[in-house]
Amino acid sequence: METLVHVEHLSKRFGSFEAVRDVSFAVQRGQVYGFLGQNGAGKSTTLRMLMTLIRPSSGSIEVFGLDLFRHRREILRQVGAVIEKPDHYGYLSAYENLRMAAVLCGLRPERKKLMEQLAFVGLADRSQSPVKTFSQGMKQRLGIATALVHDPSLIILDEPTNGLDPLGIADIRDLIRRLSREQGKTLIVSSHLLSEIELIADSLLILHQGEKRMEGKLQDLLNPAETVAELELNDRQLADTVFSQTDFICSVDWRSDRQCCIRLPKNRIPDLVHRLSETGVAIQAVASRHSLEYYFLQLTQTEPHAGAVVD
Amino acid sequence: MLALLWIELNKIYRRPRTYIAFGAMAAIVWLIQLALYFDGQAYVDLLLSNLSGSFEFSDLFKTHLLNGYLICFVILNTLLIQMPLLVALVAGDAIAGEAAQGTLRFQLTRPITRAQLIGIKFTAAVVYVISLLLWLAILALLGSVLLFGINDLVVLRSTGIEQMQMDDVFWRYLAAFCFAAVALTTVAALSLLLSVLADNPIGPIISTMSVVIVFTILSEMNIPIYDTTVKPWLFTTHMVAWKGFFYVQADAEGTTIRGSIENLPAVFRSLGILLGYIVLFLGAAIYIFRRKDILT
Secondary structure, rough: OOEEEEEEEEEEEOOOOEEEEEEEEEEEOOOOEEOOOOOOHHHHHHHHHHOOOOOOOOEEEEEEOHHHHHHHHHHHEEEEEEEEEEEEEOOEHHHHHHHHHHHHHHOOOOOOHHHHHHOOOOOHHOOOOEHHOOOHHHHHHHHHHHOOOOOEEEEEEEOOOOOOHHHHHHHHHHHHHHHHHHOEEEEEEEOOOHHHHHHHHOOOEEOOOOEEEEEEEEEHOOOOOOOOOOEEEHHHHHHHHHHOOOOOOOOEEEOOOOOEEEEEEEHHHHHHHHHHHHHHOEEEEEEEOHHHHHHHHHHOOOOOOOOOOOO | HHHHHHHHHHHHHHHHHHHHHHHHHHHHHHHHHHHHHHHHHHHHHHHOOOOOOOOOOOHHHHHHHOOHHHHHHHHHHHHHHHHHHHHHHHHHOHHHHHHHHHHHHHHHHOOHHHHHHHHEEEHHHHHHHHHHHHHHHHHHHHHHHHHOOOOOOOEEEOOOEEOOOOOOOOHHHHHHHHHHHHHHHHHHHHHHHHHOOOOOOOOHHHHHHHHHHHHHHHHHHHOOHHHHHHHHHHHHHHHHHHHHHOOEOOHHHHHOOOOOOOOOHHHHHHHHHHHHHHHHHHHHHHHHHHOOOOOO
């Protein structure tokens, strides 16, 4: 597979504050690559560096095999982006904003082509309306249209579902899938919403406090046969004995003296419950936890866990 | 590049606030013209009262004095001091306004260089300056000529009066307007430089006006030490050099020489200094902008 984006030891300092620290990752052609992290994790700063809005303090970025800052124009001709939120000229129409984006990309846009782009994002019937009358979702879709206007092979979308209602989120998700599957585009999508990234991304980079915590394929990370059970128990010591004697448990993570998360095969939860009950451990609550959420929290929790992870 | 410039101009001229400047200029010019139309003779008497000790003026001279050319000169004297504010409103907004609006990201994530963007913004600001001056020419020169007619132009100076024959005046106005374009472009370049440093347009607009006001005060102050050390290098000192086109040479008998300019080298020197400032401001704007992190 061809590597489209190759980032090595990227760091960015703002005075004494280090927003991004020694981050490296690679994005392959055709992937939907998810950037996951809490607010302030360094996602936007990294994406801004990828779009040359910010100069890195150190490290290198190669896009299409070329040094980004030496071949900026050449690279940006093949990259479309919406960074943070799509901002347009409110007094201009959607069509005029899109036309402006096309001209800025060095194109001589035909009306028909621009209207097709607007139709692709579902804005054809509002092409002549001033953008200031648009809802957040419509602005987001227009932002994507302006990012796509020059038919880029790499698309960078920073928090594309921010401020959208559930219907708008589904629209954008559908749009990202179509771009990836129907048009074979490579996308880098950042979000702080785990569920969004899980639904659209092939690969994932987790950032926390400016540092990379994990990079990998989602399918490797999320074993579909496994789940995470969150248990509330009355006796930690006794429960630990049961866990150590149970061979199908993948990991145990104590959150407090009474609460723990157990990673185990999906079909073995009843067995575990049965064993605990048999040994006399009272189970006060059982909940199945979203596995990516569990994984993310494990990677990004700043406070030390109440218990050690047993593998 | 032309397409990008067209976009930039489209943005400037599609904004309603751009026309505030045109409206304000029209209001001032019309108020001056209206006042002089109804009470022009009193104004002429007031002007000449300072010179009456050393000169005698016939009634015919006084009647001919108040004509379109003189009124245009009066208007230029009044307005060219205020116009930097109108220029700063657009040039100061060029980068900082886009940054505040978030549209700077929209532009800088496209395959154009930052130097190109500054170049386009600057060119658009120059076009705006020219359009303001054309508007002023239509209102002040054409309007006054149509309303008051033409005659010889008499310009009052502290040293006496300058009289130019009516067919020797129009080209001087053309030259003065061209010079004013360079002078106001200097303000536009300063405003653009300050705009690069800010993320909100209010700062650069106010800063530009503050610089112009402080420099103008320094230019006007009669402190000997400043006359040779500071004043010659302030761009505001040279912004008023357009008046040089209306100061004429006289022959041995005291008759003004047609087509002459009293001190052409001084006018060119002022022009050179203003152009130097434009290059300096623009160069600094490009240098800073190329290194600036876009965080808005």
